[in-house]
Amino acid sequence: MTTPTQTLTPVRSSMLVFGQPDIQTDEIDEVVATLRSRWIGTGPKTAQFEREFAEYVGVESAVAVSSCTSALMLALIASGVGSGDEVITTPLTFCATTNAILHAGAVPVLADVDPRTMNIDPASIEAQITEKTKALVIVHFAGRACAMDEILAIVRRHDLLLIEDCAHAIETTYKGQHAGTFGDFGCFSFYATKNVCTAEGGMVVSRSPELAARIKTLALHGLSRDAWKRFGDDGYEHYQVTEAGFKCNMTDLQSSLGIHQLRRVDEAWQLREDVWRRYDTAFGELPLELPASPFGSDRHALHLYTVLVDKDRCGLSRDEFLRAMTVQNIGVGVHYVSLPEHEFYRQHLGWSPDDCPHAARIGRQTVSLPLSPALTYDDVEDVVVAVRRALGAAS
Ligand SMILES: Cc1ncc(COP(=O)(O)O)c(C=O)c1O
16 A cells, blocks of 8 residues: 555655765865866866866767767767768657757657666667668666677667767776777766766767867867967967857866866765665565666666656556655656657657657656765665655555
8 A cells, every 4th residue: 555645744854855966175175266266167177177087988088068968969960960860869868869969960760778777779779770870879878888789789780870878877887898988979967966067067088089179179169279278378379260160168167076076986986886775675675666786797877776666566656656755855856758758759750659668668657766975874764764655665
C-alpha cells in the first residue's frame, strides 16, 4: 500500500534542492581575484582552464565555450554538417542535443536506447542509417559510457562523423580511454547541476588542434586567433573576421570556478559514490527499478541516480511519486521525458513516442534522486526516508 500524497508531511524543514552545486572557498576567492584583476571576460583564467581540462581528459586541445549546447552546435558546424544531412542521436537526452543538430541546419534522426543502460542502442543506429546520414551524436547517459566498440565499428563502416555529448560524462572512461576522445569532438557541460560547474559553461575537446582552432574562431564571431588579447597589456591589436561566427566564449569569471571545481573532481566523485551505494542498499528491496550497476571496469561519472517507477509494481505513477517527494521537501528531477513526447518535435519532425518504445517507457517512469557532492549524511537519509514513505514502506 502506498501512502496517499495528501497524508505525507515534510521529512525536513527546508527543500532539498536537486542538483545543488558544491561551491567552496577556493573558487569563491578565485572569482573575487578575477573581479579585482579587472579582466573578467575571456582571458588568462580561461586559457588555464582549457589547458587543465585538456590534460584531464588526455587531449592536446580544449576550447571553453558558453554551454554544452553551443559546444554541440559549433562541433557540428566545424564538422561540416549542414543542410541535407541526417544526424542520428538518442531520444533520451536533453532537447539541447537535438536542437544543436537543427541549428546546424541538419535533420535529427532518432535511434532507440538499450533499456538497461539507457544509452543509444548500436543495432537501432544501424537501422536508421541512410545515404544522407553524415554524423552520430551520442550521449553517455547519466555518466555511463556508450557501447563504444560497436559504435566505432558503425562509424568506420559507414564513414560517419562522431560527436560525443559528454554533458554527463566528465569523469567517464571506456576501456581506459576518456569519453569525448573517441570521436571528432567531445562536448562537455558545466551547467549548475553538472559534475564540474561554472554556473553556465561548456568545453569542446578534439584530438585535432586544427579542428579545435576552428571551434575557437567560430565561438568568437569568426575573429582571427587569440582575438581576446586585443585589449591586452601589449596594446591594441587588429583582428580579421575570417567567417561569420557566433558569440559562445567562456568568461574568466566562469573559468575561475571551473579551475577549482576540476581540481576536486575525483573527491566529488567519491562523495557521490558513497551516496550511490547508500541508495542501492536502502532501495534494494523496494519495487523500484534501480539503475544498472555503475561499478565495472569502465568509469561511470555517477552524474544521475535514476529509478524507474512502474505503477503496476509500485502502486503509484511516476508523476504521483514526484509529487510525493516534493510534498516531503525533497527535490527530484526527470531525465528525460523522451524527445518525441514534445509537441515541437511531433509537429515539425513527425516523431512519435512509439518510434522509440524503450525511451518512451523510461521517459514515463524515470525519476532522478539527489546525487550532489554537497549532500550531507542527513540529507541522504532524508531522501531514503522520503522514498520509502512515498512507496508506503515502513521508514
Ligand atoms: C545530455 C545533455 N546534453 C546537453 C546539455 C546542454 O548543456 P548546457 O546546459 O551546458 O548547454 C545538457 C544539459 O543539461 C544535457 O544534459
